[in-house]
Amino acid sequence: MAGQSDPHLSIFSAEEVEFIAEDEMVEIVPNLRMDALNFICGDFGPFFPQIANQVPLWLAVALKKRGKCTIRPPQWMTIEKLTQVLEAERDSQRVFEQLPFHYVEISRLLFDHARDDIPDVYMVRSLIEDIRDVRFHKVETSLETLNERALALKINNLSAMEVNIVRPFVGRALQAFYKHDSPELIPDQERVLDRRPQVVSNATRLSYGAIFRTNGCLEF
Amino acid sequence: MSKYYDIDDIIADEEVVSVIFQKAVSGVGIDPSSETDNVEVGSKVELPLWLAHELQLRQAVSMNVPSCFNQKTRLEIQADSACVNLRSRCPYFYEFGSKIAPLVSDRTIGPLLLSAFKSRYKEVLTKAHTAAFSAASKYPSLLTKEENNLYESAQSSMAAFKKWRMGGPRFQRASVLGRKRKPIE
Numbered sequence: 001m002a003g004q005s006d007p008h009l010s011i012f013s014a015e016e017v018e019f020i021a022e023d024e025m026v027e028i029v030p031n032l033r034m035d036a037l038n039f040i041c042g043d044f045g046p047f048f049p050q051i052a053n054q055v056p057l058w059l060a061v062a063l064k065k066r067g068k069c070t071i072r073p074p075q076w077m078t079i080e081k082l083t084q085v086l087e088a089e090r091d092s093q094r095v096f097e098q099l100p101f102h103y104v105e106i107s108r109l110l111f112d113h114a115r116d117d118i119p120d121v122y123m124v125r126s127l128i129e130d131i132r133d134v135r136f137h138k139v140e141t142s143l144e145t146l147n148e149r150a151l152a153l154k155i156n157n158l159s160a161m162e163v164n165i166v167r168p169f170v171g172r173a174l175q176a177f178y179k180h181d182s183p184e185l186i187p188d189q190e191r192v193l194d195r196r197p198q199v200v201s202n203a204t205r206l207s208y209g210a211i212f213r214t215n216g217c218l219e220f
Numbered sequence: 221m222s223k224y225y226d227i228d229d230i231i232a233d234e235e236v237v238s239v240i241f242q243k244a245v246s247g248v249g250i251d252p253s254s255e256t257d258n259v260e261v262g263s264k265v266e267l268p269l270w271l272a273h274e275l276q277l278r279q280a281v282s283m284n285v286p287s288c289f290n291q292k293t294r295l296e297i298q299a300d301s302a303c304v305n306l307r308s309r310c311p312y313f314y315e316f317g318s319k320i321a322p323l324v325s326d327r328t329i330g331p332l333l334l335s336a337f338k339s340r341y342k343e344v345l346t347k348a349h350t351a352a353f354s355a356a357s358k359y360p361s362l363l364t365k366e367e368n369n370l371y372e373s374a375q376s377s378m379a380a381f382k383k384w385r386m387g388g389p390r391f392q393r394a395s396v397l398g399r400k401r402k403p404i405e
Contacts, residue, residue: 013380013384014380014381014383014384014385015384018384108384108385108387112387136349140345140346140349143345144342144345144346146341147338148334148338161381164377164381165377165378165381166374166377167377168373168374168376168377169345169348169370169373169374169377172369172370172373173341173345173370176314176337176341176366176370177337177338177341179314179318180314180318180330180333180334180337181334182318184321184322184330185318185321185329185330185331185333185334186330186331186334
């Protein structure tokens with residue numbers, strides 16, 4: 001309740017979500033010879049020129065900035081794959097396509113630092129923007145179904161950034177609905193009368209009414 | 221007690237209610253229009269909710285349903301809830317309503333609040349995310365405090381995301397760098 005009069009309820013800023021995304025692994029092709037790097041998060045390397053290696057994104061970006069490697073774009077970041085995803089997103093009203101949890105942040109980082117390593121970067125970029133817009137519109141339409149009987153909301157395959165944008169709003173809205181539905185204010189007999197015509201819509205709602213499944217760390 | 225420090229909850233207690241005195245009270249300056257410091261039985265006075273509530277517990281006054289929950293407002297909310305200017309009626313419409321409902325024992329206020337919020341929520345949802353940059357929009361001036369919080373939280377998170385996406389300089393130059401050193405005299 002402490003945060004109720006504070007409009008900035010968001011727990012993560014966009015930059016922090018980006019920071020979390022930098023732990024995702026990417027493949028790089030180094031052009032230098034270097035011994036293995038022993039970090040708290042794991043050991044990477046040794047690196048040999050032209051031999052591909054898996055490293056976290058932050059390391060890849062750091063090496064790339066110094067001109068020591070090229071980054072191989074992830075497999076989903078191709079025109080064919082993204083066009084498929086975009087079509088599938090447009091076709092279905094409710095279902096979200098499976099994309100990496102951090103696709104917004106990864107693509108932003110790669111477009112910023114490794115433009116020359118991505119084939120057809122303009123096309124890929126606009127496809128990802130389109131996908132993001134379509135998905136966000138879908139998030140909004142599914143939020144319209146919130147009502148006083150929804151204790152939580154489940155949307156599968158939502159990505160980290162998308163959850164982060166709607167989190168403060170959804171948290172507050174659910175709280176408000178809960179408050180206005182308190183048993184002291186709504187007499188029981190009216191509740192029953194109100195519920196009868198709702199049976200059909202209740203059943204459809206159940207199919208996507210639980211909790212934002214968000215890899216554990218980003219729940220409401 | 222969880223709301224003890226909630227400033228909105230405190231301000232909502234300040235909303236005025238019209239009450240009718242059931243007992244004659246002397247020596248109080250509650251009614252500014254009366255010439256003496258006495259309040260007659262049956263006089264109608266507007267008091268803040270916190271005072272009215274205490275006096276009602278002592279059976280000194282009886283409360284009327286406040287004007288923001290009258291029949292006219294109800295009809296407007298039923299007609300087109302999204303366009304009703306609830307802020308001008310009562311900026312703490314929902315909090316005030318849920319406080320006053322048990323005191324005036326009006327069982328229709330609760331359902332009214334719920335249905336008003338439910339239909340206005342959709343409008344807040346669609347407007348908040350799309351109108352992220354049109355700050356001059358008139359829409360927030362129709363909202364109550366609670367709805368405005370909701371609107372702002374959606375808008376600020378969307379604006380923060382757009383700012384992140386547009387980028388800009390990732391590292392800010394410290395102001396001490398690049399400044400010309402003053403010649404030492």
